[in-house]
Amino acid sequence: MAEKLIKEMGLPKSMANVFAARNITTAKEVLSLTEFDLMHLLDVGMAQVSSAVARISEVACPPYQTALSLMEQRVQKEEHGGHLPTDLKGLDEALCGGIPFGVLTELVGPAGIGKTQFCMKLSLLASLPAVYGGLNGHVIYIDVESKFSSRRMIEIGVKSFPDLFKMTGVIQEMAGRILVLRPTSLSKFTESLQQIKESLLQRQVKLLVIDSMAAIISRGYGHGASRQHLLGWHISFIKSLAEISRIPIVVTNQVRSQTHEEGCQYSFQVQRTEDPAGYDSHLVAALGINWAHAVTIRLVLEAKSGQRFIKLAKSPMSPPLAFPFNITSAGISLLNDIGTELKGAEINRIHYHGHSEIINFDGKGCSDKWGKPT
Numbered sequence: 141m142a143e144k145l146i147k148e149m150g151l152p153k154s155m156a157n158v159f160a161a162r163n164i165t166t167a168k169e170v171l172s173l174t175e176f177d178l179m180h181l182l183d184v185g186m187a188q189v190s191s192a193v194a195r196i197s198e199v200a201c202p203p204y205q206t207a208l209s210l211m212e213q214r215v216q217k218e219e220h221g222g223h224l225p226t227d228l229k230g231l232d233e234a235l236c237g238g239i240p241f242g243v244l245t246e247l248v249g250p251a252g253i254g255k256t257q258f259c260m261k262l263s264l265l266a267s268l269p270a271v272y273g274g275l276n277g278h279v280i281y282i283d284v285e286s287k288f289s290s291r292r293m294i295e296i297g298v299k300s301f302p303d304l305f306k307m308t309g310v311i312q313e314m315a316g317r318i319l320v321l322r323p324t325s326l327s328k329f330t331e332s333l334q335q336i337k338e339s340l341l342q343r344q345v346k347l348l349v350i351d352s353m354a355a356i357i358s359r360g361y362g363h364g365a366s367r368q369h370l371l372g373w374h375i376s377f378i379k380s381l382a383e384i385s386r387i388p389i390v391v392t393n394q395v396r397s398q399t400h401e402e403g404c405q406y407s408f409q410v411q412r413t414e415d416p417a418g419y420d421s422h423l424v425a426a427l428g429i430n431w432a433h434a435v436t437i438r439l440v441l442e443a444k445s446g447q448r449f450i451k452l453a454k455s456p457m458s459p460p461l462a463f464p465f466n467i468t469s470a471g472i473s474l475l476n477d478i479g480t481e482l483k484g485a486e487i488n489r490i491h492y493h494g495h496s497e498i499i500n501f502d503g504k505g506c507s508d509k510w511g512k513p514t
């Protein structure tokens with residue numbers, strides 16, 4: 141806002157010319173001077189300066205909004221935006237319809253828990269016709285680790301929507317709507333994001349997936365404070381993409397061990413406990429506090445006593461809930477649509493108890509999963 145141009149503020153032409161002649165071009169430059177300084181600099185009277193400053197302030201600083209007007213705007217946006225249903229009834233109910241448009245949704249969890257499976261299902265759903273609960277749109281899938289498998293996605297489609305996928309040409313049409321990008325470095329990723337900005341606004345893109353953000357960031361940045369600092373640019377860029385395009389952006393995040401120095405500084409991190417089983421007391425999300433604040437919806441995928449759970453750990457519209465789920469040939473499905481409410485440290489704890497037993501799927505029926513992605 142502060143960078144808004146004076147010439148675009150509807151000032152009287154004579155006054156706009158005076159600013160231009162003194163090389164004062166932005167609201168920031170005007171508002172950082174006193175009225176007295178401006179009178180002196182512009183060589184105009186107090187009345188003209190006051191009225192120009194009042195106009196510039198009004199345009200540069202948005203007026204306050206009431207809760208009522210925010211609610212009305214939200215209802216209006218819902219009509220144009222809304223949610224991408226996940227096809228997981230309990231989760232969709234908790235999210236008031238699915239993954240919300242215009243914000244970042246994070247999927248975080250240990251390796252092999254099902255983040256990519258979830259992303260592939262969401263991509264399929266976004267590309268499906270509206271009568272099947274889809275968004276009838278295109279998807280941009282940034283596949284950092286070459287984990288996206290078109291064969292697996294089609295398998296999910298065929299098993300979940302057999303009638304639709306029986307029709308001639310449907311597989312080609314759905315698969316053709318998903319654009320997979322595989323950036324090989326952080327700079328290529330940054331370049332792709334900038335290009336995506338254009339296509340999001342021009343094309344019928346209804347979903348952007350970044351799988352995984354942690355992997356791409358770790359390729360380009362070192363560790364610690366410098367990484368957090370540089371991550372800031374990507375966070376604000378991706379957030380602005382979501383806000384401008386009003387589409388859902390789903391980003392995966394990995395987990396890592398918590399170091400001794402970190403202790404337990406933030407509420408979203410796992411409390412260090414003396415876990416007698418020693419299973420999972422040190423797992424935290426790989427991207428830190430800045431990232432955690434940037435996401436609006438946080439879904440933690442975890443394993444507990446050999447059972448997979450999906451936890452709605454952060455949401456502005458729902459209490460924290462956990463749903464048991466499994467992965468079948470039809471993709472992710474909930475075992476229970478009634479979520480268990482979570483309290484305290486449990487909300488953000490990332491369990492992987494019995495994780496190795498459940499991820500050892502033999503891959504039959506989806507031969508490419510463990511080989512080269514197709």
Ligand SMILES: Nc1ncnc2c1ncn2[C@@H]1O[C@H](COP(=O)(O)OP(=O)(O)OP(=O)(O)O)[C@@H](O)[C@H]1O
Pocket residue numbers: 249250251252253254255256257258287292394467468469470498499500501503504505506509
């Ligand atoms: N056709 C299938 N039927 C049943 N389960 C499957 C099938 N294909 C994959 N899986 C399950 O999905 C799991 C892999 O999930 P996914 O690749 O989504 O993990 P991830 O969380 O993205 O892991 P990473 O962090 O390593 O990328 C496997 O462990 C397996 O249990």
